[in-house]
């Protein structure tokens with residue numbers, strides 16, 4: 001019997017939640033089941049809310065510094081959960097991982113420098129460098145037996161002397177891969193030898209499902225440690241994205257000093273009162289919640305897979321090794337992307353992410369967020385089934 005009620009439907013409308021309150025502006029209708037942006041519809045761990053309420057009762061919200069126990073909570077979490085012994089001086093608060101990517105681009109590259117990404121991948125990996133006028137080089141992932149793997153031979157081929165940065169999604173969004181140690185060693189080797197700095201975005205790391213185990217990139221080899229900037233956060237893990245409490249981990253002193261100086265020049269490394277507090281509360285008191293949430297999410301994933309196999313076999317779920325995002329292969333429906341999106345939005349009344357936004361290899365796919373009560377998923381899949389049946393009888 002779970003201590004937490006993940007089945008409970010909580011109305012988020014009117015709370016300025018992007019997921020619900022931006023439906024009209026993003027999808028043209030507010031009357032959709034929102035299964036898009038990557039936050040969950042579950043209450044965050046009680047430890048987080050209690051710490052925030054307790055602090056709010058104090059009533060003075062002045063300038064705040066990170067406490068020793070804040071740093072310890074991160075060091076202990078990363079050490080115990082991911083077997084990576086990090087030092088306090090390696091850590092710096094950042095106001096969000098997407099912003100962190102922009103800072104690295106700004107700090108370490110110039111306009112001539114190319115940025116390598118491995119699509120289909122989290123769309124800001126393409127959007128942010130593009131907005132900073134950096135050329136993007138795609139090293140598309142290879143789809144093999146229904147799972148993605150990195151194209152290491154392809155990577156070696158596309159590299160030229162202008163490639164200066166590779167952005168790695170570890171674990172991968174939208175495919176949910178937990179990259180193996182060997183894959184990461186190989187990437188580290190190629191990038192180090194070619195003078196390409198690696199950003200390892202590990203925001204989904206705490207959500208790996210057993211038996212998969214997240215491997216921190218910087219911990220796989222000396223080449224990885226010396227040539228990378230890792231970003232982590234409690235935001236996906238504990239559903240506190242709105243609090244913004246990410247951090248960078250940089251073992252290499254030269255890289256760290258340069259990055260920290262860049263941040264300090266605009267006071268970007270200064271967190272805020274609830275960021276420090278919520279991160280610490282989550283890491284210290286959210287462990288049990290997390291294992292139950294992961295259990296619930298895993299059962300949702302299994303449900304989606306079984307439902308599709310039984311009722312909509314033209315759509316196949318890529319079973320994620322981590323996190324609450326399911327990459328749906330809809331290519332067998334044979335619809336042009338615009339019609340596919342319209343089937344989901346206009347006919348089935350569902351708001352998912354259009355696969356095309358994740359770049360090369362995303363056409364024919366939709367990304368479904370299953371961090372939501374089962375009843376929402378059941379309703380969504382029933383809607384989809386009916387919409388497809390209606391479309392088929394019409395044609």
Ligand SMILES: Cc1ncc(COP(=O)(O)O)c(C=O)c1O
Pocket residue numbers: 038095096097098099122169173201203204233235241246
């Ligand atoms: C891979 C990845 N990185 C970063 C983010 C967003 O991080 P932040 O809110 O800290 O910018 C997300 C959110 O979906 C994500 O999936």
